[in-house]
Amino acid sequence: MTKLALHPDRLFPADPSTRAIARRLYERIAGLPILSPHGHTDPAWFDRNELFGNPASLLIIPDHYVFRMLYSQGVPLEELGVPRVDGGSTEADPRAIWRRFASHYHLFRGTPSRMWLDWVFVEIFGLDEVLSAANADTYYDAIEAALKQEAFRPRALFERFNIEAIATTEGPLDPLDHHRAIRASGWQGKVITTYRPDPALDPEFEGFQQNVERLGELAREDVSSWKGYLRAHENRRAYFREVGGATATDHGHPSAATADLSEAEAERLYARVRSGSCTAAEAELFRAQMLTEMARMSIEDGMTLQIHPGVHRNHNATVMAQFGRDKGADIPMATDFVGALHPLLSRYGSDPRLNIILFTLDEDSYARELAPLAGHYPSLRLGPPWWFNDSPEGMRRFRERVTETAGFYNTVGFNDDTRAFLSIPARHDVARRMDCAFLARLVAEHRLPEDEAHEVAQALTYELVKQAYKL
Amino acid sequence: MTKLALHPDRLFPADPSTRAIARRLYERIAGLPILSPHGHTDPAWFDRNELFGNPASLLIIPDHYVFRMLYSQGVPLEELGVPRVDGGSTEADPRAIWRRFASHYHLFRGTPSRMWLDWVFVEIFGLDEVLSAANADTYYDAIEAALKQEAFRPRALFERFNIEAIATTEGPLDPLDHHRAIRASGWQGKVITTYRPDPALDPEFEGFQQNVERLGELAREDVSSWKGYLRAHENRRAYFREVGGATATDHGHPSAATADLSEAEAERLYARVRSGSCTAAEAELFRAQMLTEMARMSIEDGMTLQIHPGVHRNHNATVMAQFGRDKGADIPMATDFVGALHPLLSRYGSDPRLNIILFTLDEDSYARELAPLAGHYPSLRLGPPWWFNDSPEGMRRFRERVTETAGFYNTVGFNDDTRAFLSIPARHDVARRMDCAFLARLVAEHRLPEDEAHEVAQALTYELVKQAYKL
Amino acid sequence: MTKLALHPDRLFPADPSTRAIARRLYERIAGLPILSPHGHTDPAWFDRNELFGNPASLLIIPDHYVFRMLYSQGVPLEELGVPRVDGGSTEADPRAIWRRFASHYHLFRGTPSRMWLDWVFVEIFGLDEVLSAANADTYYDAIEAALKQEAFRPRALFERFNIEAIATTEGPLDPLDHHRAIRASGWQGKVITTYRPDPALDPEFEGFQQNVERLGELAREDVSSWKGYLRAHENRRAYFREVGGATATDHGHPSAATADLSEAEAERLYARVRSGSCTAAEAELFRAQMLTEMARMSIEDGMTLQIHPGVHRNHNATVMAQFGRDKGADIPMATDFVGALHPLLSRYGSDPRLNIILFTLDEDSYARELAPLAGHYPSLRLGPPWWFNDSPEGMRRFRERVTETAGFYNTVGFNDDTRAFLSIPARHDVARRMDCAFLARLVAEHRLPEDEAHEVAQALTYELVKQAYKL
Structure with missing residues (x-):
């Protein structure tokens, strides 16, 4: 890692x-x-x-820099929880969304999104390993816990x-x-x-x-x-x-x-x-x-x-x-x-x-x-x-x-x-x-x-x- | 040299x-x-x-990167052996074509053609001096000889x-x-x-x-x-x-x-x-x-x-x-x-x-x-x-x-x-x-x-x- | 300085x-x-x-690289002595023009005008401090004096x-x-x-x-x-x-x-x-x-x-x-x-x-x-x-x-x-x-x-x- x-x-x-x-x-x-x-x-x-919401609703669903890159590589927007105009169902489990994001994190190599996100992970949430499918849950838990605190x-x-x-x-x-x-x-x-x-x-x-x-x-x-x-x-x-x-x-x-x-x-x-x-x-x-x-x-x-x-x-x-x-x-x-x-x-x-x-x-x-x-x-x-x-x-x-x-x-x-x-x-x-x-x-x-x-x-x-x- | x-x-x-x-x-x-x-x-x-042909028919006559540069400096395409639509005569001596190319080799300084050609000269033909009017014939002979071998x-x-x-x-x-x-x-x-x-x-x-x-x-x-x-x-x-x-x-x-x-x-x-x-x-x-x-x-x-x-x-x-x-x-x-x-x-x-x-x-x-x-x-x-x-x-x-x-x-x-x-x-x-x-x-x-x-x-x-x- | x-x-x-x-x-x-x-x-x-004229008529009034930059930051062209089409009055005092230029010299940081001007100041006029409002008069006097000499x-x-x-x-x-x-x-x-x-x-x-x-x-x-x-x-x-x-x-x-x-x-x-x-x-x-x-x-x-x-x-x-x-x-x-x-x-x-x-x-x-x-x-x-x-x-x-x-x-x-x-x-x-x-x-x-x-x-x-x- x-x-x-x-x-x-x-x-x-x-x-x-x-x-x-x-x-x-x-x-x-x-x-x-x-x-x-x-x-x-x-x-x-x-x-x-x-308080802000969960990791997915804070960092993925509203960020078109993030979901456009995943979409460009074949991940449907529905699977990232992006809301549909017709109110149709999309992924509702923020942890599942986060895992999809984590398993595609290599796509952001060389992009500013990667720099901004890494900064947030390190400086705001104190994480110290590069995000990947393997540590997706560790990340999710840490961010979720932090977002419940007054300081956030x-x-x-x-x-x-x-x-x-x-x-x-x-x-x-x-x-x-x-x-x-x-x-x-x-x-x-x-x-x-x-x-x-x-x-x-x-x-x-x-x-x-x-x-x-x-x-x-x-x-x-x-x-x-x-x-x-x-x-x-x-x-x-x-x-x-x-x-x-x-x-x-x-x-x-x-x-x-x-x-x-x-x-x-x-x-x-x-x-x-x-x-x-x-x-x-x-x-x-x-x-x-x-x-x-x-x-x-x-x-x-x-x-x-x-x-x-x-x-x-x-x-x-x-x-x-x-x-x-x-x-x-x-x-x-x-x-x-x-x-x-x-x-x-x-x-x-x-x-x-x-x-x-x-x-x-x-x-x-x-x-x-x-x-x-x-x-x-x-x-x-x-x-x-x-x-x-x-x-x-x-x-x-x-x-x-x-x-x-x-x-x-x-x-x-x-x-x-x-x-x-x-x-x-x-x-x-x-x-x-x-x-x-x-x-x-x-x-x-x-x-x-x-x-x-x-x-x-x-x-x-x-x-x-x-x-x-x-x- | x-x-x-x-x-x-x-x-x-x-x-x-x-x-x-x-x-x-x-x-x-x-x-x-x-x-x-x-x-x-x-x-x-x-x-x-x-077997491939001679040095000119292999490396010059078919390569528009090469002959366009010489043409841009006033060398007529006829003198480089480029065939005419009307079948009219163009330079038929491959060694003469090669010499013309060699004497203009400085034109390629700073271009990728120069890098590709030098690689071919060194790695394929084992030549070890920069091509010039002075060594045009040495080059020609070496390449011509190589092209007759099975390995080529x-x-x-x-x-x-x-x-x-x-x-x-x-x-x-x-x-x-x-x-x-x-x-x-x-x-x-x-x-x-x-x-x-x-x-x-x-x-x-x-x-x-x-x-x-x-x-x-x-x-x-x-x-x-x-x-x-x-x-x-x-x-x-x-x-x-x-x-x-x-x-x-x-x-x-x-x-x-x-x-x-x-x-x-x-x-x-x-x-x-x-x-x-x-x-x-x-x-x-x-x-x-x-x-x-x-x-x-x-x-x-x-x-x-x-x-x-x-x-x-x-x-x-x-x-x-x-x-x-x-x-x-x-x-x-x-x-x-x-x-x-x-x-x-x-x-x-x-x-x-x-x-x-x-x-x-x-x-x-x-x-x-x-x-x-x-x-x-x-x-x-x-x-x-x-x-x-x-x-x-x-x-x-x-x-x-x-x-x-x-x-x-x-x-x-x-x-x-x-x-x-x-x-x-x-x-x-x-x-x-x-x-x-x-x-x-x-x-x-x-x-x-x-x-x-x-x-x-x-x-x-x-x-x-x-x-x-x-x- | x-x-x-x-x-x-x-x-x-x-x-x-x-x-x-x-x-x-x-x-x-x-x-x-x-x-x-x-x-x-x-x-x-x-x-x-x-002989060339004064520092302003030589280096500022005719140089559109110079006056356009000052104009872009709100200095009226009249105040730089640029002549009007209708012959209306503009700044006539070359020293006043020079002082305005000097007090805006920071605008040229990173521009070629700065490099050219500094070269002229050092090599032609022997000046050795960066031009500023503080030394505008020193500059003016030195350049004015030089321009009266045969060598100029x-x-x-x-x-x-x-x-x-x-x-x-x-x-x-x-x-x-x-x-x-x-x-x-x-x-x-x-x-x-x-x-x-x-x-x-x-x-x-x-x-x-x-x-x-x-x-x-x-x-x-x-x-x-x-x-x-x-x-x-x-x-x-x-x-x-x-x-x-x-x-x-x-x-x-x-x-x-x-x-x-x-x-x-x-x-x-x-x-x-x-x-x-x-x-x-x-x-x-x-x-x-x-x-x-x-x-x-x-x-x-x-x-x-x-x-x-x-x-x-x-x-x-x-x-x-x-x-x-x-x-x-x-x-x-x-x-x-x-x-x-x-x-x-x-x-x-x-x-x-x-x-x-x-x-x-x-x-x-x-x-x-x-x-x-x-x-x-x-x-x-x-x-x-x-x-x-x-x-x-x-x-x-x-x-x-x-x-x-x-x-x-x-x-x-x-x-x-x-x-x-x-x-x-x-x-x-x-x-x-x-x-x-x-x-x-x-x-x-x-x-x-x-x-x-x-x-x-x-x-x-x-x-x-x-x-x-x-x-």
Whole structure:
């Protein structure tokens, strides 16, 4: 049985002199508090502070990184307990699910999931052998026992993880009751929300018509007109700031398209969209126009605007029909930014009050488009490597391709973007180590003095995050 | 004169600790037998077992990697003995051709051709100086003398190379006489065929109409109907399995487009295609539909389906007119997989009985599209770096970009994809070394325990190939 | 205050054995003269040989690499003294500009600008602390004082820099008076021009109609006809060769599109273009046809043809309106070469007399398109990493992605492509070091014998430049 150990030099380059520099850089930032400005943890955890469930319901069933890999090797989602849309039966025994996972653990070799999970096993649960079919039950018992203890409640872990602030993400119709309750509870943990208006902004979102109706009711605005619709968003943004402490919005469109229509054109388009019979091109144009409107609102109310484009969501029709959205079948696509952002940037891009953070799953755009854009426009910053690219090699490619044109200071530090709460420290640690590894190479190759590298490491871990998200 | 030596540590990272790990990993797999599941050797070699020709006809005239490089630097193809379409005269003296090649050998510095050729010179022919104009004749004489010996016949080399199985590739009209004869000969070498139906599947292939007619005759099916045409392919697939031991099909389309037409639509399209007057778009749609039909057949008969898309074939009109196809003028293009494969995958992608292997020449799709697709769909695996990417740097980029999302176990080991028989061991050796080099970095950076890296190296070299190709 | 030192091993890999090889390779080429075959220095400098201005007007105001970075972080261009289109007031005090630059110097960490600037500070001005707000005035005073000395005049620096030849770039209407004067002056410095016909070739260029008119006058050709227009270009090319020593032309189109129209089609298109009312598609087609015409002229007159495609120029409408062209708002786009170049290459690509050098800002095309094209067509060579890619990581990616398919000998050495005269030695030094670093890895990994690496390093630095540009 292989011993499971987290080596103190993990992720640092093997060359001894470079590794020594990386170690020195890392030592000074390893203990900094975690800022998690973009993610998908459940605010109910921090409100209710209930015990987490069993090992399978905590670590496997909700984690599409995990079950997609098993599914790709022929393990049916039913056998992993993923709930069916039709309520049909799936595996109900968490221990059986855990054993299936354990017996396929070799599939994760070389993936970030393996690093995050090993960290959780060692650091949270004190396990010290690599997971396998042979020790699946030992693991299950140990984790199950731990999850019954007070120290494993959400708030205790939040404090143990040294989280200075964490942002969740809510739809525009969310009442933010959990955020309200957290604030009222007297607990000091800083949990804020993010305004994600897609359900009432994207005409192709399920239930868009009703969502817009409800948006109008909540905002007490007449959404039958374009202007009323915009005021409704402005109103909800204000609500998200006041009740949920939001400092940012987030937009997950299929493309990065923006538009700058005349008011008359926008009104006509809105009428089409509201009629429920718009074409795919009209839906795309509406999302495009709304990004520009959101940029205008951001200038007015100071919220940071995040754009996460370029994903073909729910690519697997069979899985979508049986298990619904977000089941590991989202596939990135080639994404243009240069033409797509031009309308928005021509209108607002030179305004230094505007603060847009761009994300991509198309790494080809890093050096070709994103670094030149962020290295010019005062309104643009680059988000960290996202989703599939939130990995050691993904982080290395990001710094190698972005830094020479955009520098470090047009980037915004790390986002964990996760609902896997227990892995959050592991994810931030990977980012810190990879930034130190990159900086160590620059120092070792005499491209940056070491004292400046220390400053950069600190900025990437802490200051740039606070600035970009106004935390 | 520089000594020509194959260093035992070649291709391993220079860092001493990483190199030591790479060495340990490599030692355990270096001697494994060769599985060559996709390639273009001539089955007649193994059937007739005749002596190979002279140094030029063996190593230069048929190798487009070699003559394209000389052509790119102004050496006319005529001077290299490449045959003309019109039968016009070209260089007939193999020694003159060899000298031209030798005097340009510096052009190959830094290319995989140089590595493969040097391996052949040292390991097959025992030469020990770097090839140059000065020693061209020494080389020529030594190789010519060797090629007259029994030990250099195809079957002897096959055994010396420790080839456990090799797949050739034949068109759908091929009678497979050589394969039949090999099996009847009592020789133990395992040589199987692969079903490559492009000539009778791609409406833009020269002679498509006649090829379909002949397909029908061979299969004793009425190819005037869509259903009869499909049955004809089913019949030929069965023939390829029975007579040639085929376990896989292969498809070299300009794009990865797939379609899922209704039977009525498909029938109408087939009628258009058969009429000989279809448009380019109809030809593309027909190929697209046929990939989906081939997937269905694969589910039924268990054959592995290989897709090799994204090449602008015969880009140089002058060379095409004078020398014909496959003369080093094939140029890769940007290739979409996400939209292109959607119809096929929506229909059959979730079926774990289906086994599709995707290849690409567009490395941008590795991390963005292919790894997310293969890391989700049970039917998809990723083929190794192909053609221009079958090189040390190409292999490194493949592992770096694919592994973190798809893992190692959604890949299928190495393909040599070559007709250059003598270089096959060298090509497999490069792949083994580069996989060990990649794994050694993971171990050195404490991302994977060394005992697990040994298991992965073994899987990449042997087990995954056997599984993917059902060898 | 951090000491500013240029380490003798800068940019070499940290691994000691690889670094030692890199050092040995570099030592033999470090002192070779500079060949600068493509750039944007002002021939007036070498003609008039006047003292340069103040530190801000020399190093900041004309350098879009520098001011774009400060602008991206909210520093208005007015505060950096960039002149306004309307002549409105901008910062007039060079010392104030310098202080703003100095206080933002940390933004350049990790960028090539930082390396070039530090080299200039140390090697040209003898400064020995890293620039910061604290020592901004010390810097300013030292540089200002130096710029008043004879040794800092253009010709003295040219000689000190060991420049064997430098090419400037002029529009087709330029009388080349400075080049004429340089030649008449008796000074030995070799300064040649390059024919950049865009202003009288691109229908979307400002003033195109008048430019063509003037072209006809200068060439004494009747440009009302297509044939006369072509003769006018032929005439100006001859003038550029005779008066300015030109050996090359240069073309900066939005795409790499080429066309091969019949004469009748071309005549009709020219008439449309001359009428001033052509569409965007017609303008694109005209540029495409003209590239093919220029290729024909190159075969006839021997000039090297450079293509620099793929930039969305002046992306920021606000900056364009206020400050005009070339203000750091040029953004690269995805660029196709395979289809785009097909018409030209089908016509002339197999002619070894033709010498085309391709540049790209879309690195994805390196391995996928450009290396396969250059590794086949006798007429094609690949230019060095350009603009945003003229950086250590950009150079590394270029060699890693290009070499295995195109080899070294289908590349053409380095271009500095700059108007920042003082940084020219620094830029060439980065390229030499990065080439040696790449070669050292090949040697350390036993992929290339060291004696051959020495030959390659020499070729990349000197011979290939001379050949490609006929210097």
